[in-house]
Amino acid sequence: MRPYEIIKKKRDGQALSAQEITSFLGGYTRGEIPDYQMAALTMAVFFKGLSAPELAAWTGAMLRSGEVLDLSDIPGVKVDKHSTGGVGDKVSLALAPMAAACGVKVPMISGRGLGHTGGTLDKLESIPGFRVDLGIPVYRELIAGVGACLIGQTATLAPTDKKLYALRDVTATVDCIPLIASSIMSKKLAEGIDALVLDVKVGSGAFMKTREDARTLARTMVGIGREMGKKVVALLTDMEQPLGRAIGNALEVQEAVAILKGKAPADLTECTMALTAEMLVLAKVAPGRAEARARLERCVADGSALKKLAEIARAQGGDPRFVEDESVLPKARNVRPILSLTEGYVAGIETEAMGLAAVALGAGREKVDSLIDPAVGFILERKVGERVQ
Amino acid sequence: MRPYEIIKKKRDGQALSAQEITSFLGGYTRGEIPDYQMAALTMAVFFKGLSAPELAAWTGAMLRSGEVLDLSDIPGVKVDKHSTGGVGDKVSLALAPMAAACGVKVPMISGRGLGHTGGTLDKLESIPGFRVDLGIPVYRELIAGVGACLIGQTATLAPTDKKLYALRDVTATVDCIPLIASSIMSKKLAEGIDALVLDVKVGSGAFMKTREDARTLARTMVGIGREMGKKVVALLTDMEQPLGRAIGNALEVQEAVAILKGKAPADLTECTMALTAEMLVLAKVAPGRAEARARLERCVADGSALKKLAEIARAQGGDPRFVEDESVLPKARNVRPILSLTEGYVAGIETEAMGLAAVALGAGREKVDSLIDPAVGFILERKVGERVQ
Numbered sequence: 001m002r003p004y005e006i007i008k009k010k011r012d013g014q015a016l017s018a019q020e021i022t023s024f025l026g027g028y029t030r031g032e033i034p035d036y037q038m039a040a041l042t043m044a045v046f047f048k049g050l051s052a053p054e055l056a057a058w059t060g061a062m063l064r065s066g067e068v069l070d071l072s073d074i075p076g077v078k079v080d081k082h083s084t085g086g087v088g089d090k091v092s093l094a095l096a097p098m099a100a101a102c103g104v105k106v107p108m109i110s111g112r113g114l115g116h117t118g119g120t121l122d123k124l125e126s127i128p129g130f131r132v133d134l135g136i137p138v139y140r141e142l143i144a145g146v147g148a149c150l151i152g153q154t155a156t157l158a159p160t161d162k163k164l165y166a167l168r169d170v171t172a173t174v175d176c177i178p179l180i181a182s183s184i185m186s187k188k189l190a191e192g193i194d195a196l197v198l199d200v201k202v203g204s205g206a207f208m209k210t211r212e213d214a215r216t217l218a219r220t221m222v223g224i225g226r227e228m229g230k231k232v233v234a235l236l237t238d239m240e241q242p243l244g245r246a247i248g249n250a251l252e253v254q255e256a257v258a259i260l261k262g263k264a265p266a267d268l269t270e271c272t273m274a275l276t277a278e279m280l281v282l283a284k285v286a287p288g289r290a291e292a293r294a295r296l297e298r299c300v301a302d303g304s305a306l307k308k309l310a311e312i313a314r315a316q317g318g319d320p321r322f323v324e325d326e327s328v329l330p331k332a333r334n335v336r337p338i339l340s341l342t343e344g345y346v347a348g349i350e351t352e353a354m355g356l357a358a359v360a361l362g363a364g365r366e367k368v369d370s371l372i373d374p375a376v377g378f379i380l381e382r383k384v385g386e387r388v389q
Numbered sequence: 390m391r392p393y394e395i396i397k398k399k400r401d402g403q404a405l406s407a408q409e410i411t412s413f414l415g416g417y418t419r420g421e422i423p424d425y426q427m428a429a430l431t432m433a434v435f436f437k438g439l440s441a442p443e444l445a446a447w448t449g450a451m452l453r454s455g456e457v458l459d460l461s462d463i464p465g466v467k468v469d470k471h472s473t474g475g476v477g478d479k480v481s482l483a484l485a486p487m488a489a490a491c492g493v494k495v496p497m498i499s500g501r502g503l504g505h506t507g508g509t510l511d512k513l514e515s516i517p518g519f520r521v522d523l524g525i526p527v528y529r530e531l532i533a534g535v536g537a538c539l540i541g542q543t544a545t546l547a548p549t550d551k552k553l554y555a556l557r558d559v560t561a562t563v564d565c566i567p568l569i570a571s572s573i574m575s576k577k578l579a580e581g582i583d584a585l586v587l588d589v590k591v592g593s594g595a596f597m598k599t600r601e602d603a604r605t606l607a608r609t610m611v612g613i614g615r616e617m618g619k620k621v622v623a624l625l626t627d628m629e630q631p632l633g634r635a636i637g638n639a640l641e642v643q644e645a646v647a648i649l650k651g652k653a654p655a656d657l658t659e660c661t662m663a664l665t666a667e668m669l670v671l672a673k674v675a676p677g678r679a680e681a682r683a684r685l686e687r688c689v690a691d692g693s694a695l696k697k698l699a700e701i702a703r704a705q706g707g708d709p710r711f712v713e714d715e716s717v718l719p720k721a722r723n724v725r726p727i728l729s730l731t732e733g734y735v736a737g738i739e740t741e742a743m744g745l746a747a748v749a750l751g752a753g754r755e756k757v758d759s760l761i762d763p764a765v766g767f768i769l770e771r772k773v774g775e776r777v778q
Contacts, residue, residue, distance in 0.1 A: 004558075004559055004560070005561075035423070035425035036423075036425040036427070036559070036560055037559060037560055039424075039425035040429065042429075043433055167425060169393075170393055170426060171393070172393055172400050
């Protein structure tokens with residue numbers, strides 16, 4: 001079937017066969033199908049959607065456009081966690097060492113900040129010496145040895161996703177749930193995982209503003225996982241306000257350390273524990289959620305999770321002393337209190353605006369090549385429901 | 390507004406401003422907006438449509454992408470007719486001389502065969518010597534002097550339509566009524582007309598298969614005309630079977646001559662008279678349809694319409710003797726009767742298949758550079774409702 005007929009078929013609301021999707025995406029990957037035909041197809045997908053079998057074929061074609069890691073020679077169940085992005089989301093920094101301390105293997109290929117949201121890689125790089133560009137051989141070695149490795153996307157994993165994302169970004173098909181879901185899942189499935197926990201953020205600071213959209217995205221991604229034979233669990237978590245109290249790279253590393261010391265804000269601790277518990281259950285390290293939570297609390301109480309974070313940092317070139325000594329991390333030259341002009345209770349936080357304000361301070365990139373200042377950020381002394389004087 | 394935001398706005402069903410449309414199409418014409426953004430926008434238009442003001446802006450931008458002829462220095466009302474295409478549609482060849490014989494100025498820029506349909510230019514070129522590539526100065530001169538001129542599309546008129554049509558053709562947005570309407574109207578409005586009669590074909594041999602689609606297309610084009618300050622009338626005419634009995638270029642020229650001699654099949658004569666009468670009314674050559682019809686019958690009866698056809702042919706380099714002597718026209722070497730295998734009445738004709746069969750004989754192009762054999766074609770000895778033995 002010609003590309004024209006595939007576009008027309010989707011435009012007219014008919015389901016595409018796996019073979020049609022594979023041939024279209026394969027042709028696009030090889031440069032035989034031009035951007036304008038892909039732009040027309042993705043706009044038709046925006047209006048007509050993709051069914052579960054179509055999504056599996058679409059994701060599979062993107063996955064197979066590059067290297068698909070095989071970590072089956074590393075003993076243990078390999079489980080990753082992916083967040084759809086929010087403000088103050090430093091969960092991965094505590095979750096990876098906790099899961100690894102409990103015996104889960106954590107292959108984690110993370111991203112940079114996007115728009116108003118922060119990125120795990122940017123946060124990690126505020127630890128002096130920490131490297132996220134280690135390459136796949138070292139990645140394998142650290143997963144096997146340390147139990148976790150957190151690196152950046154490589155050019156060899158799902159390259160078509162990168163090409164397609166750039167096209168969607170200029171043709172107004174970014175906010176399309178099937179395309180978001182297949183983009184995330186193709187990258188995650190290329191990492192070599194056995195199972196995946198998804199943290200779908202919902203609220204004013206998330207990309208999904210409504211529960212309905214978040215639930216649809218979550219179900220779509222879980223469905224793709226099922227079609228691809230992977231165990232996938234999704235939690236919808238609140239992003240009506242920033243997670244925890246810290247926003248900004250080094251500040252968030254400090255707050256992640258606080259989780260592992262049992263001293264973090266309750267919302268952040270709960271979110272991290274709930275997601276990590278799912279990983280333990282998927283990895284069969286714990287028989288159920290209750291046992292998983294108990295196990296996680298032990299690894300915090302006995303210091304093994306904190307020790308694991310230091311071990312991961314050291315293995316990736318970072319100075320491990322930051323887990324005990326905050327002064328190792330970059331510090332802002334100027335620290336100013338911002339006081340409320342009125343008295344009362346905080347009724348809401350403009351979370352996306354907070355994220356953008358942090359970007360403006362230098363915590364994120366305003367342009368692709370902007371430099372990040374790891375020290376800057378905000379500490380929210382008051383959150384929703386708290387009294388301001 | 391950036392191209393991205395214009396695509397998103399249309400995708401989300403909001404109306405675009407004239408300025409947004411002008412800037413997008415202008416950018417596309419200048420090559421600043423790439424094909425992939427236009428492909429995304431046209432697919433969004435496929436789903437969300439264009440309102441009357443949007444269509445006027447869209448058509449205006451395509452019109453102004455090239456030369457817009459100004460024939461206002463030529464005395465008389467300039468009226469053209471455009472058909473959306475069918476099988477056996479030789480109306481223009483009789484209509485132009487009839488209208489000109491009655492004092493209408495007919496600036497007619499015609500097309501080639503497309504798909505299963507024939508094209509006026511291909512038909513005219515079966516007259517030995519007839520040239521359709523005369524250029525605009527000669528075109529003006531013949532409209533002023535002879536009263537009609539039939540030429541082909543020049544590269545300078547609405548070039549964006551050509552570029553956009555080629556893109557739509559490979560991105561499955563050809564069969565989109567607002568885009569069809571603006572494509573036709575931008576070319577016609579560039580010709581220098583004061584008024585326009587549209588022949589919207591409907592039925593199995595037309596591009597519009599249903600009355601509903603044909604009516605929508607007709608109303609859309611009339612609406613564009615009104616927004617652009619031109620008088621436009623549309624007739625819906627039957628294309629459930631070929632028009633007249635002749636299909637094929639030289640055969641259709643002969644049948645067009647028969648119209649002007651009062652000897653053509655009734656359906657063809659009626660269609661031609663009805664359309665030409667509208668032109669006379671629009672040109673104010675006749676006060677109403679009845680008077681226009683009477684006038685047309687006189688110009689057939691007194692031979693002035695036939696004389697005008699010969700005059701047009703001579704002015705465009707053709708051998709004018711064909712109006713009296715069929716042997717001047719190319720003749721097929723082999724003529725074979727095709728007999729029905731059963732007896733009864735013709736219940737229907739697969740009109741599109743007849744058109745494609747004529748193309749396969751050589752009456753049209755299977756590829757862009759195929760050569761046309763002007764002599765080949767079909768004579769339908771029996772049409773719908775007639776007895777076959």
